[in-house]
Amino acid sequence: DAKTTQPPSMDCAEGRAANLPCNHSTISGNEYVYWYRQIHSQGPQYIIHGLKNNETNEMASLIITEDRKSSTLILPHATLRDTAVYYCIVPILLIAGNQFYFGTGTSLTVIP
Amino acid sequence: EAGVAQSPRYKIIEKRQSVAFWCNPISGHATLYWYQQILGQGPKLLIQFQNNGVVDDSQLPKDRFSAERLKGVDSTLKIQPAKLEDSAVYLCASSTQPGTYEQYFGPGTRLTVT
Numbered sequence A: 001d002a003k004t005t006q007p008p009s010m011d012c013a014e015g016r017a018a019n020l021p022c023n024h025s026t027i028s029g030n031e032y033v034y035w036y037r038q039i040h041s042q043g044p045q046y047i048i049h050g051l052k053n054n055e056t057n058e059m060a061s062l063i064i065t066e067d068r069k070s071s072t073l074i075l076p077h078a079t080l081r082d083t084a085v086y087y088c089i090v091p092i093l094l095i096a097g098n099q100f101y102f103g104t105g106t107s108l109t110v111i112p
Numbered sequence B: 001e002a003g004v005a006q007s008p009r010y011k012i013i014e015k016r017q018s019v020a021f022w023c024n025p026i027s028g029h030a031t032l033y034w035y036q037q038i039l040g041q042g043p044k045l046l047i048q049f050q051n052n053g054v055v056d057d058s059q060l061p062k063d064r065f066s067a068e069r070l071k072g073v074d075s076t077l078k079i080q081p082a083k084l085e086d087s088a089v090y091l092c093a094s095s096t097q098p099g100t101y102e103q104y105f106g107p108g109t110r111l112t113v114t
Helices: none
Strands: A008-015 A018-023 A031-037 A045-050 A062-063 A070-075 A084-087 A092-094 A097-099 A107-112 B004-009 B010-013 B021-022 B031-037 B044-050 B054-055 B067-069 B073-081 B090-095 B109-113
Touching: A018 A031, A018 A084, A018 A107, A031 A062, A045 A062, A045 A070, A070 A084, A070 B010, B004 B090, B010 B021, B010 B031, B021 B090, B021 B109, B031 B073, B044 B073, B073 B090
Parallel strands: A008 A107, B010 B109
Antiparallel strands: A018 A070, A031 A045, A031 A084, A062 A070, A084 A107, A092 A097, B004 B021, B021 B073, B031 B044, B031 B090, B044 B054, B067 B073, B090 B109
């Protein structure tokens, strides 16, 4: 099962920053935090991942607390196309590779 | 590059019938995954292939579900016989190798069992 906790839903005004929190209090030292999103009727899409340092790419920023027990995904200027379910995932590390267990995520609605 | 292809996109069957889904991963991707997504829930991993070998199928209901990836490219997921609770979206994903951070998902097949 997913080892993360997210709020079920959030709203954000278009053009404003969307800050999506995630708790992963049982994360271990070598486990990464991944974020995916799923727009309605599409498959999930990778956004970003990080271990302990803050990360930024063209889609979003990821802020991980110093104790690594929580993180925040930031969409700096939300648009209507960012309306989606956002999943915070701590994969299970297996010899054969990471396995992603998706929870129910946060349903983000960007409001015009 | 072309994405992950899946067919059909939609399928409606009656319970106890059989159904098959097809997935063509991104060219060169050795790892292929099948997920089941029930309405209102996140995707649940059913089976993971590395080339043509099964890496993990611990969550695959093997009494009715089967999957194969002959020649390490395309994959087929079959349900026989289907139950009402199998109604879901079946997602296929691929990645370059196990352990990589990014899985590429297809659009999914929406199955309705009546």
